[in-house]
Amino acid sequence: MRKFLPIILVSFSAIIFMARLFYLQIIDDSYDEVSTNIAVRKVYDYPQRGYIYDRNGELLVGNQPAYDVMAIPLEVKTFDTLELASLLKLSPNQLKKQLDKAWRYSPRLASVITPQLTKKEYAYLQERMHKYQGFYIQKRSLRDYNVKHSANILGYIAEVNNRDIKQNPYYQSGDLIGKQGVEEQYEKELRGVRGVKYFLRNIHNKNIKPFKDGDFDTISQKGNDLTLTIDAQLQKYGELLMKNKRGGIVAIEPSTGEILSLVTAPTYDPDKLVGRKRSKNFTELYYDSISKPLYNRPLQAIYAPGSPFKALTGLVALQEGVVDLEESFSCNGGYTYARGARMGCHHHPSPTEMVTGIAHSCNSYFAQIYRRTIEKYETPQKGIDVWRKHMASFGLGDYLGYDLPVGRAGLLPDAEYYNRAYQYPTYNWYASATLSNAIGQGEVLTTPIQLANAIAAIANKGWFYKPHILKSINEESIEMDKYTTKQHTTIDKKHFDPIIQGMHDVFNYGTARFLQVPGIEVCGKTGTSENYIKIDGERMQLTDHSIFVAFAPKDNPKIAIAVFVENGYWGSRYAGRISSLMIEKYLKGNIERKDLESWILSHSLEDEYAKPYSGEPFEINQ
C-alpha cells in the first residue's frame, strides 16, 4: 500500500485534470463566445426607435440623436481627471464614482459615464476624446415628442437598470428600454434590432481591423412604427377638460374595442422625461404623493361605480326573469328593506318601472329587483354567484387583457367573499346584506376602463372586443386573436333595448336632461359615489365622486365613454358635462356649446382636494 500511494495520487490527478480539460476545451463551448467577446471589440450601431402615430396618422413621437460617453474600465489608462471631469460637467469625485460603478458592473464591458449629451456638447467633446484611452462616445436615439399630451399612454424610455439586464440578456449598460405605457408594452417592436460590428484589438485598443473581414457583422434594423387607436385630438381635448381636476376618462369605439382616449389627471408633459433631465423630473413626479401624476387613473384607480351600475342590475334582473318591463315599484324617498334599515332615494316622479327607473336613477326600484334576483335561488350564496357570473361576463373584476402594462382587477364579490365577511356558517347573511350592490355602492369596485368596456358591451347589445391601444404595426393592422374575438355577455340581446331606452331617457327627461348634444342621440347614466379616505389613521368622508357613462349615437354607436371626476359631487355636475363635450368633440369635430365648455375650463377642484390636508374641519358636498 505504501508503495502504491504515489502511483494512485499521480494517475488519479492526471485523469481528473484531463477530464476537466476535456470538459473545458471540448465539451463546454460557452467560453468560445466569451473569448471572442473580449479580444474582439464589438461596436454597436443603435437603430432608430419606431415612431408612434395616432389613429389618424398624426405623429406623436419621433426621435432625436443623443450621445453617451462610455468607458471600458480595463482599458482606462491614467488620464487628467480634472480636465475630463470639467469636459463632462462632473466633479472629479462624481467621475471617480462613475468609474467605480463601471468596474462593479464589468471591467471589460462598456458602461455609461455621462448619458445623453446634446449635439453641441458632443461636437465639442468629440475632438478631445482621443486623449482619454478607454473612453468613447456612443450614439443613440432619444425620444422627441411632437405632442404635450398622452404621457400616461406613451410611457417613456430610460437607461436599463441592473434588474433589466439580469432579466433580459439582450440589454447592456447604457441601452435604452421602454418603461410604462406603449413604450414598455411594445418595446420589442419599437426598439428594432441592434447592429454589431466586430473589430480585432489588443488590450491597448490598437490594431483595429474588421474581425474575419466583417463576416459576423450585422446591420441594425430600424424599430417598427406603431399606430395607436388613440384619437390625438380627442385625447388632447380630454386632458384639457380634466385640468385642475383628478380622475380619468376612457373612451372606446364599441364596434372594435379600440381605445380612443385614455385620460388621466393630473398628468405631465411627456417631454419632461427625455434626456438628462429625466431622472430629476421623474423623482419630482414620483414623490408627488398627493396628486400622483404617474398614477394612471383610468387603468389603476378603483372606484365604487355608483348609479351606472343600475343599468347592469336591470339587465341581470331581466335575464333572470324576476321582473318584467311593466311592473312598477313605488318610491317614497327610499326603500325599507329590514326593520330600521332603509336605503334613501332622491326626489323624483314615482312609481317607476324599468325604463323610467333608469332615467330617474331610482334607488328603491333597483334595490328591489336586485333583491329578487338574489332571492330567486334557495340560498343567498347561490344567488350571489349567479349574479357575479353575469357581471363578470361584462369584464368586471378582471384585468380585461388590454395591451398596456398596468391595471387593477377591481372587486366583484362572490359568495365566498360574503361568507368570510359575515363569518358564515357561524352567522347567516341574506340578500339584504348585499343590497348596496344594486346601486353600485356596495362592495363592487371598478376601474374606469372596466366601466367604459361594460358600457361598450351595452352599446353593442351584448358583446365586446377586449379594449386595446395598438391599431397597426408599420401600417399593417394587427390581427391578434385576443382582440378580434367577440366576448359575449350572458344577457340576451332583447333585454338591452329597454335599458338603452332608459339610458336615452336620462338625456330626454332624466338626470342629464340639460346635457343633450344637439343633433346626436346620446344614451348615458349619471353616478354619484360616496368615498372615504384615511389620513393619519382617521377615516373621513370626502365629497362624492362625480361619475358619468355614455355612448352615442344610440343606433350604430361610435363611442362609449366613462368619466370619473374625484370629489366632483353629483354625476352630471362634472363627469356628465365632460362626457357630453367629449362626445360632441369626437362626433362633430368642434364644440358649439361654448358656455358649457367654458364652465368646465373655468372650474377647478383644487380647493376641494386641499380640504382634507388643510388640517381644519371641512364641509363636504357643498
Next chain:
Amino acid sequence: MPKTLLQIDWLSILIVVLLIVFGWSNIYSTTVTASDAEVFDFSKIYGKQLIWIGLGIFITILILSIEAKFFEKFSTVIYIFAVLSLAGLFLFGKTIAGQTAWYSFGSFSIQPAEFVKTAVALVLAKYLSEINVDLKKFKSQIKAAGIIAIPFLLIMLQPDAGSALIYLAFIIPLYREGLPHWYIVFGFLVAIIFILTLKFGFAIIAPIIFSIAVLIFLINRKNKPKVFIYLLVTFLCISFSYSVNFILNDVLLPHQKDRFDVLIGESNDIKGSAFNLYQSEVAIGSGGLWGKGWLKGTQTQGRFVPEQHTDYIFSTVGEEWGFLGTSFVVILFASLILRLFYLAERQKSQFNRVYGYCVFSVIFLHFFVNIAMVIGLFPTVGIPLPFFSYGGSGLWGFIILIFIFLKLDAKRKSLN
C-alpha cells in the same frame, strides 16, 4: 563526470528539457510584442528567462560534478544555511506585493523559499536514514515534523501560504518510511470535510458523516468494533464540519476566504478574486481541441490573463495548443513524476530513496496545485508550474532539486 553522464537517467532529463523548452515558448507568447520580436532581447521577460535557462545549464553541470557523498554529509549545514536565509529575509528582504520573500540585488531578485525545499529534502533523508529513527514512534515523528515545520512557519510569516502549502508534500516520503496510516486518512478527512462543508453547508454534511459512520459500523459488525471509537471519530468529524465557517471567517485572511468562495462558486465578482480564474478558464476553454496556434491566442495576445507568464502559464498552453497541448503537458508531468518514483524505489540506500521521494512529491504537489488552480479545481494559490513558469529562482530551485537526485541515482551502485 563522463562516467556520470553514462549512468544518468536520460529519460528524466529528456522530459525536463521538453518541459523547459515548451515552457519558454509559451512565456515568449505571453510576453512578446509584435514590434520587437527579438528572441535575445534581455530586457524582455522571455529574454531574461533565456538567461535563467542558460545559467540553469551551468548549475546542472556544477551539481553533476560534485561528489555524490557531499550532499549527504553536508545536508545539515545546507539546512541550517537555508533556514538562516529565510530568517534573514525579515532583516534584509524586500517586500513585494505584501510578501517579504525576496533578496534584491539591483534589478535581480532571488526567492530563497524555492531553494529551501531541497535543503529540507536532504536533511529529512539524512534523518530518516539514521538507524535509530522509527516513524512509528512519537519521538521520531515529532523530530521529522520539526524539520519540516521550521521553514514552513518562516514562510507562513512572509506571508506566503502558497509556498508553505508545498511542504505538505513531505508527508508522502514520511508515509513511505513508516508513518502510521491514520495520518494520511486524517489528512484526507480534514481536507474533504472542509471542502464539502464549504460547498454544501453543515446541515447537509453532518447527517452524511453520521450515515457513513453508521454504514461502516454495520459493515464491520462481525469484527465487534468498539462503539466508543466510532462515536468519538464521528463526533470529531461533525465538530470539525461545524467549525468550518468559523475557520473561514475568523482564521483565514479575507483574500484567502475569497479564493475559497470563488472556487465553490459563491462569488461572481469578476473584478475581484474570480477575475483571474475566470480569464484563465476563458483562455483555456476557447482553445478547443487543436488550440488557436502559437502566438495566435486572442486572450494571450490581448494580455487578458493576469500573471499569465508565471502562475497562469498553463492557460496559454490551453488557448494556443488546445486540448492536445494541455494533455501533452499533463502526461509529461505524470511521466516525470512516475519515472522519479520508479528511480526512488530502485535505490539501495535509504538516504537516496527518501530524497527521491521528496523530489517527486514536491514536483507532484506543485504540478497538482498549480494546474488544479488554473483550471478552476482549487483555490487561487500563487505557486509556479515547475520548469514552465517564468522565474529564475523557481527554475533553478527545481533544477537543483532534481539533478541532485539524478546524480545520486547515477552513483547508486558506488555508494554503500
